[in-house]
Amino acid sequence: MIIRSFDPVSDMVRVIELYQACFAEPPWNERFEVCELKMEFCEIASWEKSLFLVASEEDSDQQIVGAAIAFSLSRKPDVLSLVREEERESLYMAELFVARNKRQHGIGKMLTNARMRLGWSLGFRRAVVRTSLEQKVIQDLYQRIYGFQIVCSQETISNNWIGHVEHQVHTRVILSGNIPSF
Numbered sequence: 078m079i080i081r082s083f084d085p086v087s088d089m090v091r092v093i094e095l096y097q098a099c100f101a102e103p104p105w106n107e108r109f110e111v112c113e114l115k116m117e118f119c120e121i122a123s124w125e126k127s128l129f130l131v132a133s134e135e136d137s138d139q140q141i142v143g144a145a146i147a148f149s150l151s152r153k154p155d156v157l158s159l160v161r162e163e164e165r166e167s168l169y170m171a172e173l174f175v176a177r178n179k180r181q182h183g184i185g186k187m188l189t190n191a192r193m194r195l196g197w198s199l200g201f202r203r204a205v206v207r208t209s210l211e212q213k214v215i216q217d218l219y220q221r222i223y224g225f226q227i228v229c230s231q232e233t234i235s236n237n238w239i240g241h242v243e244h245q246v247h248t249r250v251i252l253s254g255n256i257p258s259f
Contacts, residue, residue, distance in 0.1 A: 173189065
């Protein structure tokens with residue numbers, strides 16, 4: 078597995094397809110427009126101290142099977158307003174998504190380790206992640222592997238499609254912890 082920086086020119090189409098597929102699944106059940114994602118991904122990639130990584134397989138024409146995004150928590154004011162003072166200068170672990178057929182193979186952990194290692198080199202010493210209350214795999218990754226703690230919860234508005242019915246309220250938990258020095 079190769080973990081490398083996202084290239085907006087050569088990786089955009091595959092990363093958008095992967096993102097749409099992953100977040101269309103439960104518990105998210107979300108739909109995203111290609112143009113919306115392209116603008117958002119280009120913007121994030123342009124930010125100072127942002128990390129946008131992809132995971133690709135070495136022996137399959139470097140097919141992208143996962144991606145992860147992180148940036149300064151200051152760019153996420155709705156989360157920033159909920160955390161304690163000591164978390165305010167944190168790295169925000171924004172997105173982590175892996176192809177369904179590649180999950181449970183350590184790709185998410187590799188992407189998370191890379192984000193933390195690169196975040197440390199950018200001067201971040203703490204990290205914050207927000208995830209769905211139902212997303213136990215992500216909670217376990219951050220709590221069991223990295224020692225993060227749930228610091229609060231948040232009701233968010235998003236368009237989730239469950240059983241062909243649109244729902245808009247979603248409970249998320251916010252976890253915080255120290256970035257290990259790798």
